[in-house]
Amino acid sequence: MIINLTVKIARLELKNPVMVASGTFGYGEEYAPFFDLNRLGAIVVKGITLKTRAGNPPPRIVETPAGMLNAVGLQNCGLEKFVTDKMPFLRQFETPIIVNVNGETIDEYIKLSEELSQVEGVSALEINLSCPNVKAGGMAFGVDPDMVYLVTSMVRRATRLPLIIKLSPNVTDIKPIAQRAEEAGADGLSLINTVLGLAIDHKTGQPQLGNITGGLSGPAVKPIALRMVWEVSEQVSIPVIGMGGITKPEDALEFLAAGASAVAVGTGNFIKPELAIEVIEGIKDYLAKEKIADIHEIIGRFSREITYQTFIDREALLEGHFLLSSGRHSGRYFQAAMVLQDPSLASNLCAKLAKKFKGEQIDLVIGPAMGGVIVAHEVAKNLGIRAIFSERVSGKMQLRRGFRINPQERVLVVEDVITTGGSAKEVVDLVKQAGAEVIGVGSLVDRSGGMELGFQLKALLKIEIETYEPDSCPLCQKDLPLVKPGSRTAISTLAERLKRE
Ligand SMILES: Cc1cc2nc3c(=O)[nH]c(=O)nc-3n(C[C@H](O)[C@H](O)[C@H](O)COP(=O)(O)O)c2cc1C
Structure with missing residues (x-):
């Protein structure tokens, strides 16, 4: 079975979604004796x-239960030595090289980004605001949404490379920070960096780290990271790179399900240098076992x-025996109105x-009445544009009301809901x-069950529901009364059935 593992972070294409996290993999050379670096995403x-x-x-x-606390404080060789001593080794590989950028001032972030953009072999920048x-x-920059906006927009102007902003978990609400980074032109977000912590020697009362506080990483932080990756993925339309405590393939699969387009192995590299490869292989094995041909099927599954x-x-999934507008029969029917009657849920x-359509410079949203009216209105509200609806008059889809x-x-x-796509096609x-x-x-x-619709469709929820030709419908054979949706005769909801069971 051929499995597609490729993912994209802006225009950066990765052969698989597994990276190694900054600060845990040196400059690559340190890990080259353990495996072929070309295998990494x-x-x-x-x-x-x-x-x-x-x-x-x-x-x-300092080691901690299920993790470690570090206060390395960005020890590194500096830009010049990185370019002359480290890049020649790294650029031998076809694996994209992402450089983690750090400054004490905005000017330093800008200068570094400008300089690194000229360096052959640098594929993307990860701006460490965390x-x-x-x-x-x-x-200090990364906990303030306005500062994140400012740094991101200034760096955006300084580079044409894909721009990834690395966010801190040490905030009350990460969503507005992620959103500001996106608004300022980030192409992707990586999270989380380490969680601020402290270790004390109980015998002396002294701090265990020279810097007093440090950053916690490893399995201990995984639930925090997963929660934040989920929150941020729901908030932004740019790709998210998830990290924090990945030590096995299942951890990576959880991050992908939470909405991450890619993941990074960090502290786990210290425990097992070849861990990232095990994670790649484990993801592949899982997809093969489950007969999933494309990694995108699991991204955002949660x-x-x-x-x-x-x-x-909300009792929107009805069970019974339905006559669909296509003339086919089905045992289930989606009544989206049950969900849309709650305005905040609809929103x-x-x-x-x-x-899913942000950044497409759309001017107008249109939906067919009835089902598309609320959806058009709410989607348009979100995109800050106008919404209209079309109506069928004497069987023909038209615009009315001016x-x-x-x-x-x-x-x-x-x-x-798209079933056969008939109304949507008429609006198109x-x-x-x-x-x-x-x-x-x-x-x-x-x-629609993968039916050829004649247009490209993006949906929140894709669901396979069997439909039948009337003469071979098993529900007809059971003499269940046939219902045209809209009526509730002989309809139970799946929620009711689940309750009964
Ligand atoms: C020793 C060490 C050094 C790190 N150095 C950096 C760094 O230079 N830049 C950065 O953005 N993150 C750095 N990190 C954070 C990691 O890249 C990663 O975000 C974090 O450790 C969570 O992932 P993990 O639990 O898998 O390690 C460092 C982490 C550790 C443990």
């Missing part, structure tokens, strides 16, 4: 500063499960749908007739 090198840095006074590392072990820059559960909880789901689609407008067509044609451009079709639920 990407290498993120130790944090670089403009000048050589000695780091913090020792001791700099180091907890330095007095200036790092985490979020989709939560959305599905929401539909079940929330449509915001997630809108996220609604207009202007030629050359970039239009998004939305629906609540309406948009084209007006001389406007259809940018895409979005739906809360796609239950």
